[in-house]
Amino acid sequence: MAMTLYPWQEELASQLLAMRDELPNGLLIYGPKGIGTIDLVIRYARSLFCETPDINGEPCGQCKGCKMANACTHPDLRYVMTEAESIPRHIPFDPPSNAQKDRKIYREILIHQPRELTDFLNQTAHEAGGTRIVVVYPADAIRADAAATFLKNLEEPPAKTTFLLVAEDIDRVLPTIRSRCRLLRAKGPSYEEAIAWLKSQGIGDADDALARASGRPCQIIDEKRIETDPEIDSKIKEQLLMLSSLPKQVRDDLLRVLSMGRDLPLDRIAVKDGRTALPVAAVLPVIYRWGYDLLAVQQGLKPHYFPQYGESMVKILKGVKTEHLYAWFDTLKSLQRTVNHPLNAQLVIEQTLLRYRRMMMGKAFD
Template sequence: MTGELHPWNAGVFQSLAMRVPRLPHALLIHGVPGIGKLALAGRFAQSLLCEHPDRSSRPCGSCDACRWFLAGNHPDSRRLEPESIAMQSAPEPEEGAEAPARRARPSVEIKVDEVRGLADFLNLRSHRGGRRIALVHPAEDMNAHAANALLKGLEEPPPEAVFLLVSHRPARLLPTIRSRCVAVPVPVPERAAALRWLESRGVTQAERWLAYSGGAPLRALEYAGASEALAALLRAALEGDAGVLDSIRERDELETLAEALQKHALDRAFESLAGRRKYMTEGKPAAAGTAVAWLEYARSLGRHRVLARHPVNPRLFVLEMLAGLPSRKT
């Protein structure tokens, strides 16, 4: 269901484990993307279901409950995610299945029916006589109806139900949802620990990608794996290469491009103001006197990064992003 517990989150796991004797019925596990919050929540869920946890509440990994959980089919555990995320971990469709192009686009929201399904699940009696666990990830992807349905569940939680809400942006949750949960902040890991982990994964330019990801190791690993594609995308954007930009159709790529342009812009501004680059992006330093223009451009890209998930027309969206580039204007 989820992978390893990342070494830098061992301390947060222990603080969760200490709550177990008087466990609140809802926890809000929050922090920036790419620091292992989902794996942490998964590990904690497994420890709550495990039949033989050790004295530090670590799951044994070998009982029936652990094996079912790790295979993603424990009857007392559910994970709610938008289709677009759930599909990333789903197996490829078989040959002869409906062509992906003809299927409706996977939803980027968690919908009300899905939350109602979760409520039905929580109201059943536990199969194993223990807790029932509902993991919602990322919780801010619930649309307004879904969030209100979840709020009902949080207000009158069935006995033995445990809600684990994982959030990258808790400020986007309903205040009434936040106030029903005990907040569990997950910090950005120490740089040395993150670099050690990245190097153990065979990342060669670990420092560069960790800087690019703002210190989030899981994102750094993704960027390092996609580094050539990312560099080509940014180069094409900066050089106004229409051929490559025409090929952008996927929402993920739009978001990636908006982020790459934003980091490029911030580095031009930082370098011109402070003489150093924060995200270690490549490229020429900014022309003198353009720092403010780059900062403003970076801010406008922040809005684009949010809108990139729902673009009306991807090509127009890209052209609009590029139109504001300060280097085009000088």
């Protein structure tokens, strides 16, 4: 059995293990977020510095290489990671020199990061003849101005340097970056596997938890970990958790509004939570799942995510044209791709709800 963190990672772990002695220059591992891929890749990157790994590539955890890699002090292991992804994993993140004090945490890879990487790559490896590893995550959230510098790093790498890139959406990774990497797909668990795993982790209402996390089981555990991490400041915690999920009350409120169908009040379309606009990345999955359920109900099936709203769905779908429902759902699907672009997030949600209202009135939109 190869080195895995989760039961559904067998295949990926064996693929990584097979490359251990002949690492490509660039490896891009892609697949849904929240299934633990980045954590396996970090573990793999660290294991490459172990002096005495076992036959499955499992690091010993005791040698100097392991200790330094685990403490993030190994001079030949670098992370190019967003602040939002670094904090929960205790990976050091240096903000840019012009960073403001009360700013929001960064959710993109910024220009100073590949610049610092260039310096790192220009030095010779710490271990004579040793490998240097650069973990890049999320490779689909590299800001446009940082991408060119990053690409240069990738194009002219020093000998024995390997980039391990992890991305959720391969279509959002620049083609020029993609084409320099060998690709590996990370598969998520089946529904049953996810449920079984969550139950083994002591998650009581696994069905509901999984639906809330859009079917991404590791997100549920990651959130728990963030909530209980004494080293993360409470304000930062709030931001980290808001990125991935909605507070229950806000979610229920949103569902109530959606269940009003054509009577959805226009003043509720401006989705606000107190002074803060809701994060589109957290709102859209809820609307998306609502749409998924509406399609099921339209076909005479039971709603999957929100069974308690089954009756309301039947009611509000009366008079709704199936083609309008499909058209609206299609726009939702394409919107999912924009969720990491905070610009106009508010607008995106408002437009989605306006279209929803029109669709519910039996009208086409646009």
